[in-house]
Amino acid sequence: MQKSVCELFAGVGGFRLGLERLNSGWETVWFSQWEPGKTKQWAHDCYVAHFGDSVDLNGDPSSTGVDISTVDKKLIPNHNLLVGGFPCQDYSVAHSLSSSKGIEGKKGVLWWQIRDVIIAKKPPFCLFENVDRLLKSPASQRGRDFGIMLSCLNDLGYIVEWRVVNAALYGAAQRRRRVFIFAYKKTTKYAKNMKKKTPEDIVGTTGFMASAFPIRPIFALNECKIGDDIIEVSDSFKFAFSNAGLMRDGNIYTTDVVEVEEKPILLKKILQKNVAEHYYISEEALPKWEYQKGAKKIPRKAANGHEYIFSEGPVAFPDPWDRPGRTMLTSESTLNRSTHVVEDPGTHRLRILTPVEAERLQGFDDKWTSSGGMPERMRYFCMGNALVVPMITRMGVEMTRIIEAE
Numbered sequence: 230m231q232k233s234v235c236e237l238f239a240g241v242g243g244f245r246l247g248l249e250r251l252n253s254g255w256e257t258v259w260f261s262q263w264e265p266g267k268t269k270q271w272a273h274d275c276y277v278a279h280f281g282d283s284v285d286l287n288g289d290p291s292s293t294g295v296d297i298s299t300v301d302k303k304l305i306p307n308h309n310l311l312v313g314g315f316p317c318q319d320y321s322v323a324h325s326l327s328s329s330k331g332i333e334g335k336k337g338v339l340w341w342q343i344r345d346v347i348i349a350k351k352p353p354f355c356l357f358e359n360v361d362r363l364l365k366s367p368a369s370q371r372g373r374d375f376g377i378m379l380s381c382l383n384d385l386g387y388i389v390e391w392r393v394v395n396a397a398l399y400g401a402a403q404r405r406r407r408v409f410i411f412a413y414k415k416t417t418k419y420a421k422n423m424k425k426k427t428p429e430d431i432v433g434t435t436g437f438m439a440s441a442f443p444i445r446p447i448f449a450l451n452e453c454k455i456g457d458d459i460i461e462v463s464d465s466f467k468f469a470f471s472n473a474g475l476m477r478d479g480n481i482y483t484t485d486v487v488e489v490e491e492k493p494i495l496l497k498k499i500l501q502k503n504v505a506e507h508y509y510i511s512e513e514a515l516p517k518w519e520y521q522k523g524a525k526k527i528p529r530k531a532a533n534g535h536e537y538i539f540s541e542g543p544v545a546f547p548d549p550w551d552r553p554g555r556t557m558l559t560s561e562s563t564l565n566r567s568t569h570v571v572e573d574p575g576t577h578r579l580r581i582l583t584p585v586e587a588e589r590l591q592g593f594d595d596k597w598t599s600s601g602g603m604p605e606r607m608r609y610f611c612m613g614n615a616l617v618v619p620m621i622t623r624m625g626v627e628m629t630r631i632i633e634a635e
């Protein structure tokens with residue numbers, strides 16, 4: 230089986246870089262990246278600067294970035310691995326007689342685009358990334374959205390494994406927690422081999438996630454059943470998904486696992502020396518930063534008129550050198566509570582991270598986003614959107630082994 234990949238919601242290419250670093254023959258045959266509502270497509274252009282463009286089966290390039298919802302999915306080149314990081318949105322569905330199988334997801338919800346690609350191209354393997362909140366969303370019907378995803382994948386003939394991964398526990402520089410979702414078709418050799426194994430075996434030791442991200446022995450799995458009727462799942466399914474699990478033939482097995490921790494990269498290791506003055510926090514701006522980072526109690530009024538006190542505790546200020554970084558958001562460069570502030574290792578003055586340090590937090594190559602004159606603000610934005618590349622490389626080792634055995 231060829232190591233061919235289709236990368237959806239490609240951003241600046243975290244999945245592709247992670248797989249290509251293995252030098253084991255992974256070839257991305259098509260990608261899609263389009264930032265809604267923007268004329269200048271910085272992430273797309275950065276992607277193309279590194280990897281070149283790709284063409285569909287009509288020979289048309291995706292040269293200016295294209296909204297995946299406008300793509301005729303049949304024109305996407307065939308591939309054996311579909312990858313993509315996409316947002317946690319409301320995946321609920323309504324009855325609709327006009328659409329296929331009589332269901333209709335909300336407009337603009339990207340899961341339905343992924344499902345359409347799967348229906349059109351039937352990739353034997355899929356690997357997705359999402360925020361860990363997906364497992365618990367929405368608050369009013371916990372687990373519904375992930376349940377809908379599992380139900381769809383079950384209906385399309387896939388077995389699914391998932392795992393919430395804190396990258397810093399597996400040797401990275403950032404305490405970023407994301408859920409990775411691995412789906413494989415029941416017709417693959419891999420599925421046939423895994424069929425002989427118990428859910429405990431798969432989740433605890435021999436499965437895709439346990440192989441890529443080793444864990445301590447597991448004891449018991451919580452179980453539940455999910456049906457193929459997506460509307461029923463959307464209307465009433467609720468379940469407390471834990472941070473690791475398996476869905477096979479509509480049976481769900483899940484448990485919270487404990488990582489076998491590896492030494493992380495500490496913040497001080499990724500800091501640059503002699504950085505430009507504009508990264509430093511001026512005397513005048515310091516009180517604003519202190520306010521953002523400090524504890525506060527603010528009277529607020531809810532939409533229904535209810536008055537309450539919003540309170541939050543302090544966050545470390547500056548960020549300690551002897552820990553990995555916190556989760557980087559798209560707002561990383563702005564005066565914001567979640568923005569990292571560090572003591573510069575040379576001058577000992579306080580400053581924000583540089584774009585290169587942001588790239589290092591995500592495990593990209595230095596200056597990955599510097600091509601084509603991307604403004605600094607966008608470089609942080611693209612990194613906040615991206616993933617921790619070495620996590621993909623780890624899973625890529627496992628993926629290589631699986632595809633080579635097919």
Ligand SMILES: C[S@@+](CC[C@H](N)C(=O)[O-])C[C@H]1O[C@@H](n2cnc3c(N)ncnc32)[C@H](O)[C@@H]1O
Binds near residue numbers: 238
């Ligand atoms: C979470 S980010 C993924 C980043 C990527 N994994 C990386 O390493 O940079 C999701 C990406 O999907 C893109 N996107 C959002 N809506 C899209 C659409 N309708 N069509 C194509 N891409 C879209 C966004 O611009 C964003 O770059």
